[in-house]
Amino acid sequence: MFPKLDPILHSELRLAVISLLAGVESADFTYIKQQTGATAGNLSVQLDKLSAAGYITVEKGFKGKMPRTTCTLTPAGLEAFRKYIDALKEYISH
Amino acid sequence: MTASESLALITETMNNNSKEIIRRGGKYFILWGILLTCFSLLVYALWKSTGHAYWNNLWFAMPLVGYPLARMIRSKEEPAMATNAVSRIVSGIWTSFGVFACSVAAFSVLYSFLGNSPLGKIAVGAGLTASIVLLFGLAETISGVALKNWAIKIAGFVTGIGSLAIYYITGANEEQMFIFTLAGIVLAATGFIVKRQNK
Numbered sequence: 001m002f003p004k005l006d007p008i009l010h011s012e013l014r015l016a017v018i019s020l021l022a023g024v025e026s027a028d029f030t031y032i033k034q035q036t037g038a039t040a041g042n043l044s045v046q047l048d049k050l051s052a053a054g055y056i057t058v059e060k061g062f063k064g065k066m067p068r069t070t071c072t073l074t075p076a077g078l079e080a081f082r083k084y085i086d087a088l089k090e091y092i093s094h
Numbered sequence: 095m096t097a098s099e100s101l102a103l104i105t106e107t108m109n110n111n112s113k114e115i116i117r118r119g120g121k122y123f124i125l126w127g128i129l130l131t132c133f134s135l136l137v138y139a140l141w142k143s144t145g146h147a148y149w150n151n152l153w154f155a156m157p158l159v160g161y162p163l164a165r166m167i168r169s170k171e172e173p174a175m176a177t178n179a180v181s182r183i184v185s186g187i188w189t190s191f192g193v194f195a196c197s198v199a200a201f202s203v204l205y206s207f208l209g210n211s212p213l214g215k216i217a218v219g220a221g222l223t224a225s226i227v228l229l230f231g232l233a234e235t236i237s238g239v240a241l242k243n244w245a246i247k248i249a250g251f252v253t254g255i256g257s258l259a260i261y262y263i264t265g266a267n268e269e270q271m272f273i274f275t276l277a278g279i280v281l282a283a284t285g286f287i288v289k290r291q292n293k
Contacts (some may be wrong), residue, residue, distance in 0.1 A: 012095060012103065019107035020176075024115070027176035035111060085104065091097035 002094070003087040006080055008053045013038050013046045018081050021056060021073040029069035047071060055080055113292040115181050116241055120288035121167055122188070123246075127282025129160050134274035141268035153199050157192060183240045191233035198225045223270045227257035230277055234284070245291070249284040253277045 009015050016036045021027060027035075033043050050056045055077030059070045073081075095103070133156050140149040231254015238246030257273040264270060 010095065010100070015095075015100060015103055016107045019104045020111050023108050023111045024176045024178040025182070031176045035107070035114065085101075088097045088101050092101065 003083075003090055005087050005091075006084050008049065008055065009080060009084045011046070013042065014050055015084075017043075017046060017050060017071075018055065018073065018077060021071060022078065022081055026070050026072045029071065032071060050077070053077075053080075111176070115176060115178060116243070117289050117292035118171065119181060119184055119237075119241065120285040120292070122164060123285030123288060124282050125163055125167065125285075126160060126188075127278045127280070127285055129156055129163075130278030130281060131275050132278075134271045134278060138268050138271035138275075141271065147268075150199075151203060154196070157196065180240050184237050187233050187236050187240070191229055194229050195226050198229070223273060224258055224261050227261065227273055227277060228254050231255065231257065234281065241288075243288060243291070245287045246284050249280045253280050 009018060013036060016038075017032055020032060020035055029040075029043070029047075032038075032047075033040060036043065038046070047056065047058055051058045054074060057072045057074055059072070061068050061070070133153060137149050137152050140152070141147060231250050231252075233250070234253055235247055235250030238244070238248075238250055253276070257277055260273050260276075261270055
Protein backbone atom coordinates (compact mmCIF):
# COMPACT_ATOMS: atom_id res chain seq x y z
CA MET A 1 0.00 0.00 0.00
CA PHE A 2 1.51 3.31 -1.10
CA PRO A 3 1.37 6.26 1.32
CA LYS A 4 -1.00 9.04 0.25
CA LEU A 5 0.69 12.08 -1.22
CA ASP A 6 -0.21 15.36 0.51
CA PRO A 7 -2.58 17.10 -1.98
CA ILE A 8 -1.45 20.54 -0.76
CA LEU A 9 2.14 19.79 -1.77
CA HIS A 10 1.35 17.71 -4.84
CA SER A 11 1.04 20.72 -7.13
CA GLU A 12 3.93 21.96 -9.24
CA LEU A 13 4.04 25.56 -8.03
CA ARG A 14 3.26 24.87 -4.37
CA LEU A 15 5.91 22.15 -4.28
CA ALA A 16 8.45 24.53 -5.87
CA VAL A 17 7.63 27.19 -3.26
CA ILE A 18 8.04 24.77 -0.35
CA SER A 19 11.29 23.37 -1.82
CA LEU A 20 12.62 26.90 -2.14
CA LEU A 21 11.58 27.92 1.38
CA ALA A 22 13.10 24.73 2.81
CA GLY A 23 16.53 26.04 1.78
CA VAL A 24 16.21 29.56 3.20
CA GLU A 25 15.25 31.25 6.45
CA SER A 26 12.80 33.52 4.63
CA ALA A 27 12.21 34.82 1.12
CA ASP A 28 10.44 37.81 -0.39
CA PHE A 29 7.46 37.41 -2.72
CA THR A 30 9.48 38.83 -5.64
CA TYR A 31 12.35 36.41 -5.03
CA ILE A 32 9.96 33.43 -5.03
CA LYS A 33 8.31 34.78 -8.19
CA GLN A 34 11.70 35.11 -9.94
CA GLN A 35 12.90 31.68 -8.87
CA THR A 36 9.69 29.81 -9.75
CA GLY A 37 8.85 31.76 -12.91
CA ALA A 38 5.20 32.03 -11.76
CA THR A 39 2.86 34.93 -12.41
CA ALA A 40 2.13 37.23 -9.46
CA GLY A 41 -1.57 36.32 -9.44
CA ASN A 42 -1.05 32.56 -9.49
CA LEU A 43 1.73 32.72 -6.91
CA SER A 44 -0.41 34.82 -4.60
CA VAL A 45 -3.25 32.24 -4.76
CA GLN A 46 -0.88 29.33 -4.06
CA LEU A 47 0.80 31.16 -1.16
CA ASP A 48 -2.65 31.72 0.38
CA LYS A 49 -3.37 27.97 0.13
CA LEU A 50 -0.05 27.07 1.76
CA SER A 51 -0.62 29.66 4.45
CA ALA A 52 -4.17 28.39 5.12
CA ALA A 53 -2.75 24.87 5.54
CA GLY A 54 -0.31 26.25 8.12
CA TYR A 55 2.72 25.30 6.02
CA ILE A 56 4.06 28.83 5.61
CA THR A 57 3.68 32.21 7.27
CA VAL A 58 3.17 35.27 5.10
CA GLU A 59 4.12 38.60 6.61
CA LYS A 60 3.17 41.80 4.85
CA GLY A 61 5.06 44.94 5.74
CA PHE A 62 7.06 47.83 4.35
CA LYS A 63 10.73 48.36 3.68
CA GLY A 64 10.94 52.13 3.51
CA LYS A 65 8.03 53.09 1.27
CA MET A 66 8.01 49.81 -0.65
CA PRO A 67 5.53 47.07 0.29
CA ARG A 68 7.22 43.81 1.17
CA THR A 69 5.79 40.30 1.55
CA THR A 70 8.01 37.81 3.32
CA CYS A 71 7.32 34.07 3.41
CA THR A 72 8.74 31.59 5.91
CA LEU A 73 8.32 27.83 6.17
CA THR A 74 6.68 26.73 9.43
CA PRO A 75 7.74 23.61 11.40
CA ALA A 76 4.46 21.99 10.25
CA GLY A 77 5.37 22.81 6.64
CA LEU A 78 8.85 21.33 7.05
CA GLU A 79 7.40 18.16 8.57
CA ALA A 80 4.84 17.84 5.75
CA PHE A 81 7.62 18.35 3.19
CA ARG A 82 9.74 15.65 4.85
CA LYS A 83 6.80 13.20 4.83
CA TYR A 84 6.05 14.07 1.19
CA ILE A 85 9.64 13.25 0.17
CA ASP A 86 9.53 9.97 2.12
CA ALA A 87 6.29 9.08 0.31
CA LEU A 88 7.86 9.90 -3.08
CA LYS A 89 10.81 7.64 -2.27
CA GLU A 90 8.35 4.82 -1.49
CA TYR A 91 6.68 5.29 -4.89
CA ILE A 92 10.01 5.28 -6.71
CA SER A 93 11.48 2.27 -4.89
CA HIS A 94 8.50 0.02 -5.81
CA MET B 95 3.10 14.97 -11.66
CA THR B 96 4.74 11.57 -11.26
CA ALA B 97 6.91 10.79 -8.22
CA SER B 98 10.09 11.15 -10.31
CA GLU B 99 8.96 14.50 -11.71
CA SER B 100 8.20 15.75 -8.20
CA LEU B 101 11.62 14.73 -6.92
CA ALA B 102 13.29 16.29 -9.96
CA LEU B 103 11.39 19.54 -9.33
CA ILE B 104 12.44 19.58 -5.67
CA THR B 105 16.09 18.93 -6.55
CA GLU B 106 16.16 21.55 -9.30
CA THR B 107 14.46 24.23 -7.17
CA MET B 108 16.78 23.64 -4.22
CA ASN B 109 19.91 23.66 -6.40
CA ASN B 110 18.90 26.83 -8.28
CA ASN B 111 18.05 28.56 -5.02
CA SER B 112 21.37 27.68 -3.43
CA LYS B 113 23.28 28.81 -6.55
CA GLU B 114 21.41 32.12 -6.66
CA ILE B 115 22.27 32.96 -3.06
CA ILE B 116 25.97 32.12 -3.59
CA ARG B 117 26.02 34.04 -6.90
CA ARG B 118 24.74 37.16 -5.14
CA GLY B 119 27.53 36.84 -2.55
CA GLY B 120 30.05 36.99 -5.42
CA LYS B 121 29.13 40.65 -6.07
CA TYR B 122 30.44 41.68 -2.65
CA PHE B 123 33.72 39.80 -3.19
CA ILE B 124 34.18 41.72 -6.45
CA LEU B 125 33.32 45.08 -4.84
CA TRP B 126 35.72 44.71 -1.89
CA GLY B 127 38.41 43.15 -4.12
CA ILE B 128 38.37 46.12 -6.49
CA LEU B 129 38.38 48.61 -3.59
CA LEU B 130 41.26 46.82 -1.89
CA THR B 131 43.30 46.86 -5.12
CA CYS B 132 42.59 50.57 -5.78
CA PHE B 133 43.35 51.69 -2.23
CA SER B 134 46.55 49.68 -2.01
CA LEU B 135 47.85 51.22 -5.24
CA LEU B 136 46.82 54.71 -4.09
CA VAL B 137 48.53 54.32 -0.69
CA TYR B 138 51.61 52.90 -2.41
CA ALA B 139 51.82 55.80 -4.88
CA LEU B 140 51.41 58.47 -2.15
CA TRP B 141 53.80 56.72 0.27
CA LYS B 142 56.41 56.27 -2.45
CA SER B 143 56.18 59.84 -3.76
CA THR B 144 56.16 61.61 -0.36
CA GLY B 145 58.12 59.10 1.73
CA HIS B 146 55.51 59.32 4.52
CA ALA B 147 53.96 56.16 5.95
CA TYR B 148 51.03 58.15 7.35
CA TRP B 149 49.26 57.70 4.02
CA ASN B 150 48.29 54.33 5.51
CA ASN B 151 45.55 56.25 7.29
CA LEU B 152 43.78 56.35 3.92
CA TRP B 153 42.70 52.76 4.66
CA PHE B 154 40.08 54.21 6.97
CA ALA B 155 38.44 55.75 3.90
CA MET B 156 37.91 52.31 2.33
CA PRO B 157 34.91 51.35 4.47
CA LEU B 158 33.55 54.87 4.02
CA VAL B 159 33.50 54.25 0.26
CA GLY B 160 32.74 50.51 0.40
CA TYR B 161 29.80 50.34 2.79
CA PRO B 162 27.61 52.85 0.88
CA LEU B 163 28.39 50.96 -2.36
CA ALA B 164 27.54 47.62 -0.67
CA ARG B 165 24.29 49.15 0.59
CA MET B 166 23.50 50.36 -2.93
CA ILE B 167 23.97 46.84 -4.33
CA ARG B 168 21.82 45.46 -1.52
CA SER B 169 19.05 48.01 -2.05
CA LYS B 170 18.85 46.95 -5.72
CA GLU B 171 18.35 43.35 -4.58
CA GLU B 172 15.99 44.26 -1.76
CA PRO B 173 12.65 43.71 -3.50
CA ALA B 174 13.78 40.13 -4.15
CA MET B 175 15.71 38.97 -1.11
CA ALA B 176 16.23 35.59 0.47
CA THR B 177 18.48 34.73 3.36
CA ASN B 178 19.70 31.42 4.60
CA ALA B 179 22.12 30.36 7.32
CA VAL B 180 25.08 30.40 4.88
CA SER B 181 24.48 33.94 3.59
CA ARG B 182 24.03 35.13 7.20
CA ILE B 183 27.29 33.45 8.31
CA VAL B 184 29.29 34.86 5.36
CA SER B 185 27.91 38.33 6.05
CA GLY B 186 28.89 37.91 9.74
CA ILE B 187 32.42 36.80 8.82
CA TRP B 188 33.08 39.87 6.67
CA THR B 189 31.51 42.28 9.16
CA SER B 190 33.79 40.78 11.84
CA PHE B 191 36.76 41.15 9.50
CA GLY B 192 35.90 44.85 9.03
CA VAL B 193 35.75 45.40 12.80
CA PHE B 194 39.02 43.55 13.46
CA ALA B 195 40.85 45.20 10.53
CA CYS B 196 39.75 48.68 11.69
CA SER B 197 40.88 47.84 15.24
CA VAL B 198 44.33 46.82 14.01
CA ALA B 199 44.54 50.01 11.93
CA ALA B 200 43.40 52.05 14.95
CA PHE B 201 46.29 50.59 16.95
CA SER B 202 48.65 51.80 14.25
CA VAL B 203 47.25 55.34 14.46
CA LEU B 204 47.43 55.16 18.24
CA TYR B 205 51.09 54.28 17.97
CA SER B 206 51.81 57.21 15.67
CA PHE B 207 50.39 59.55 18.36
CA LEU B 208 51.76 57.82 21.44
CA GLY B 209 55.24 56.99 20.19
CA ASN B 210 57.31 55.41 22.93
CA SER B 211 54.62 55.25 25.62
CA PRO B 212 53.55 51.77 26.88
CA LEU B 213 50.39 51.88 24.76
CA GLY B 214 52.48 52.73 21.73
CA LYS B 215 54.66 49.69 22.36
CA ILE B 216 51.58 47.44 22.35
CA ALA B 217 50.46 49.03 19.10
CA VAL B 218 53.74 48.54 17.25
CA GLY B 219 53.63 44.85 18.15
CA ALA B 220 50.41 44.52 16.21
CA GLY B 221 52.23 44.54 12.83
CA LEU B 222 49.54 46.24 10.76
CA THR B 223 49.98 44.63 7.34
CA ALA B 224 50.78 41.16 8.63
CA SER B 225 47.78 41.16 10.95
CA ILE B 226 45.33 42.42 8.35
CA VAL B 227 46.40 39.98 5.61
CA LEU B 228 46.12 37.08 8.04
CA LEU B 229 42.65 38.20 9.12
CA PHE B 230 41.72 38.68 5.48
CA GLY B 231 42.93 35.22 4.48
CA LEU B 232 41.13 33.66 7.44
CA ALA B 233 37.85 35.45 6.61
CA GLU B 234 38.07 34.34 2.99
CA THR B 235 38.90 30.72 3.88
CA ILE B 236 36.02 30.43 6.36
CA SER B 237 33.69 31.94 3.74
CA GLY B 238 34.84 29.18 1.38
CA VAL B 239 34.08 26.56 4.03
CA ALA B 240 30.59 28.02 4.62
CA LEU B 241 29.87 28.27 0.89
CA LYS B 242 31.43 24.83 0.21
CA ASN B 243 33.55 26.40 -2.53
CA TRP B 244 37.14 25.24 -3.12
CA ALA B 245 38.10 28.30 -5.20
CA ILE B 246 37.38 30.57 -2.20
CA LYS B 247 39.10 28.24 0.30
CA ILE B 248 42.29 28.09 -1.81
CA ALA B 249 42.19 31.85 -2.48
CA GLY B 250 41.95 32.44 1.26
CA PHE B 251 45.03 30.30 1.99
CA VAL B 252 47.01 31.89 -0.86
CA THR B 253 46.12 35.39 0.35
CA GLY B 254 46.70 34.82 4.06
CA ILE B 255 49.76 32.60 4.15
CA GLY B 256 51.29 33.76 0.85
CA SER B 257 50.98 37.44 1.71
CA LEU B 258 52.43 36.88 5.16
CA ALA B 259 55.46 35.20 3.60
CA ILE B 260 55.92 38.11 1.19
CA TYR B 261 55.59 40.56 4.08
CA TYR B 262 58.42 38.95 6.03
CA ILE B 263 60.60 38.64 2.94
CA THR B 264 60.17 42.22 1.67
CA GLY B 265 59.99 43.95 5.08
CA ALA B 266 57.98 46.96 6.19
CA ASN B 267 58.12 49.53 3.40
CA GLU B 268 55.77 50.96 0.79
CA GLU B 269 56.19 47.83 -1.33
CA GLN B 270 54.14 45.92 1.25
CA MET B 271 51.10 47.62 -0.33
CA PHE B 272 51.46 45.15 -3.21
CA ILE B 273 50.43 42.45 -0.72
CA PHE B 274 47.05 44.17 -0.45
CA THR B 275 46.98 44.59 -4.24
CA LEU B 276 47.48 40.82 -4.57
CA ALA B 277 44.80 40.15 -1.93
CA GLY B 278 42.37 42.49 -3.75
CA ILE B 279 42.98 40.86 -7.12
CA VAL B 280 42.54 37.37 -5.63
CA LEU B 281 39.32 38.45 -3.90
CA ALA B 282 37.81 40.07 -7.01
CA ALA B 283 38.86 37.07 -9.16
CA THR B 284 37.21 34.75 -6.63
CA GLY B 285 34.01 36.81 -6.91
CA PHE B 286 34.04 36.45 -10.71
CA ILE B 287 34.67 32.67 -10.41
CA VAL B 288 31.80 32.28 -7.91
CA LYS B 289 29.45 34.22 -10.18
CA ARG B 290 30.42 32.14 -13.22
CA GLN B 291 30.18 28.82 -11.36
CA ASN B 292 26.68 29.62 -10.16
CA LYS B 293 25.11 31.08 -13.32
